[in-house]
Amino acid sequence: MVAIVTGGSRGIGKAIAEGLLKTDYSVIITARNESEDIRKLKESFEGKVFFVPCDISVEEDRKRLFDFAKSNFGKINLLVNNAGVAPRERKDILDITPEDFDFLTDINLKGTFFVTQELAPLLIKSEKSRIVNISSMSAYTASVNRGEYCISKAGISMITKLFAARLAEYGVSVIEIRPGIIETDMTAKVKEKYEKLIAEGITPINRMGQPEDIAKCVVSIAQGNFDFCTGTVIDCDGGFNVRRL
Numbered sequence: 001m002v003a004i005v006t007g008g009s010r011g012i013g014k015a016i017a018e019g020l021l022k023t024d025y026s027v028i029i030t031a032r033n034e035s036e037d038i039r040k041l042k043e044s045f046e047g048k049v050f051f052v053p054c055d056i057s058v059e060e061d062r063k064r065l066f067d068f069a070k071s072n073f074g075k076i077n078l079l080v081n082n083a084g085v086a087p088r089e090r091k092d093i094l095d096i097t098p099e100d101f102d103f104l105t106d107i108n109l110k111g112t113f114f115v116t117q118e119l120a121p122l123l124i125k126s127e128k129s130r131i132v133n134i135s136s137m138s139a140y141t142a143s144v145n146r147g148e149y150c151i152s153k154a155g156i157s158m159i160t161k162l163f164a165a166r167l168a169e170y171g172v173s174v175i176e177i178r179p180g181i182i183e184t185d186m187t188a189k190v191k192e193k194y195e196k197l198i199a200e201g202i203t204p205i206n207r208m209g210q211p212e213d214i215a216k217c218v219v220s221i222a223q224g225n226f227d228f229c230t231g232t233v234i235d236c237d238g239g240f241n242v243r244r245l
């Protein structure tokens with residue numbers, strides 16, 4: 001079994017890759033650069049970890065990833081679209097520039113769409129394969145100081161539906177996972193703010209999520225436990241999605 005995890009150099013992506021490696025999956029990890037965490041995974045899971053440098057917003061990089069997977073494995077069983085970035089600077093939606101918007105959506109949205117399109121033929125070749133898209137609670141939660149991020153994650157929700165509809169005839173299921181407040185490098189700068197909100201009850205489960213919480217969801221999908229589901233959303237967010245009075 002072969003999986004591709006985009007953006008697997010740290011945080012959620014690294015935890016997903018490690019979770020899959022503990023099962024019967026070999027994992028192709030992509031990132032712009034090979035991190036120390038990836039090198040450690042290579043040492044711990046010798047012969048099961050492969051690194052391909054890839055910026056998913058760049059067409060040539062996406063083709064390189066396809067060529068590597070095809071030449072080495074012929075097909076893939078799982079694609080985890082995890083790669084994404086936060087805004088370089090949190091700006092009010094009245095102040096963000098076209099450059100701010102393009103930087104983020106080129107990776108988070110356009111990159112996710114086209115890397116999925118690029119790798120679809122390798123997924124179709126498998127008897128049963130799966131795509132997992134990592135979006136965010138920001139897919140439906142308005143944050144006016146990072147609107148471009150919210151738009152990109154909302155777009156991933158539609159990417160999930162579109163590919164679920166298109167690829168079902170080939171036995172490819174597509175599931176979206178929406179993480180909540182997860183303790184990673186991306187949230188480190190606003191950790192104090194989030195801890196205060198959690199202490200005040202913004203989530204029924206009174207803690208920040210961990211990358212391993214997301215990884216457990218992905219591993220369960222990868223093992224076939226959700227194979228009658230497609231276009232489905234899993235909220236892994238400590239209950240943030242629950243409307244309360």
